[in-house]
Amino acid sequence: QVQVVQSGAEVKKPGASVRVSCKASGYTFTTYAMHWVRQAPGQRLEWMGWINAANGNTKYSQKFQGRVTITRDTSASTAHMELSSLRSEDTAIYYCATEEDTAMFYWGQGTLVTVSS
Amino acid sequence: DIQMTQSPSSLSASVGDRVTITCRASQSISTYLNWYQQKPGKAPKLLIYAASSLQSGVPSRFSGSGSGTDFTLTISGLQPEDFATYYCQQSYSTFWTFGQGTKVEI
Numbered sequence: 001q002v003q004v005v006q007s008g009a010e011v012k013k014p015g016a017s018v019r020v021s022c023k024a025s026g027y028t029f030t031t032y033a034m035h036w037v038r039q040a041p042g043q044r045l046e047w048m049g050w051i052n053a054a055n056g057n058t059k060y061s062q063k064f065q066g067r068v069t070i071t072r073d074t075s076a077s078t079a080h081m082e083l084s085s086l087r088s089e090d091t092a093i094y095y096c097a098t099e100e101d102t103a104m105f106y107w108g109q110g111t112l113v114t115v116s117s
Numbered sequence: 118d119i120q121m122t123q124s125p126s127s128l129s130a131s132v133g134d135r136v137t138i139t140c141r142a143s144q145s146i147s148t149y150l151n152w153y154q155q156k157p158g159k160a161p162k163l164l165i166y167a168a169s170s171l172q173s174g175v176p177s178r179f180s181g182s183g184s185g186t187d188f189t190l191t192i193s194g195l196q197p198e199d200f201a202t203y204y205c206q207q208s209y210s211t212f213w214t215f216g217q218g219t220k221v222e223i
Binding site for chain 2: 035037044045046047050059061062095097101102103104105107108109110
């Protein structure tokens with residue numbers, strides 16, 4: 001069965017970068033795109049961007065353009081999301097999710113990123 | 118970006134009630150509309166995709182309808198495990214967006 005497992009919690013200082021990983025199993029990794037979504041404490045879900053796992057093409061939300069980079073390693077069936085120039089407002093749970101039929105079908109468990117001096 | 122607006126933001130209901138949540142898009146999105154359920158401390162779970170298709174394993178008391186700009190999620194016969202927050206999400210444009218969520222409480 002499809003599983004998506006994310007890397008562990010991170011604590012970063014303002015101005016630093018963070019990299020969150022997402023390992024997929026149970027299907028051919030290049031078949032489905034991978035999306036990234038975040039949720040700040042008590043806030044709504046916020047779409048950040050996605051990567052075409054087959055060819056590496058990406059699209060990012062305008063809000064994060066210039067600060068976010070999504071990559072993938074097909075040999076490891078893993079997608080990565082790097083967010084730079086962190087500020088306190090970036091404290092959130094970050095999720096990855098596979099796309100099928102233009103919906104996010106399988107979600108990772110979430111990774112808490114805390115930005116604090 | 119396409120704006121998604123849900124109503125109500127929260128509602129109180131009882132076990133067995135029929136509950137309806139609405140979602141409105143700022144422009145036509147055909148049927149590129151998905152619904153997710155999120156419980157506290159958990160990742161979202163896909164319930165409905167393409168406006169009305171039930172995800173495998175999701176109970177049939179959940180149903181979705183609509184097209185264009187107006188959509189509804191209906192829970193027919195609310196169960197204790199259905200108390201959660203529900204989000205709509207559009208996948209019509211290149212840049213996906215979510216509604217603000219509807220919290221279903223006792």
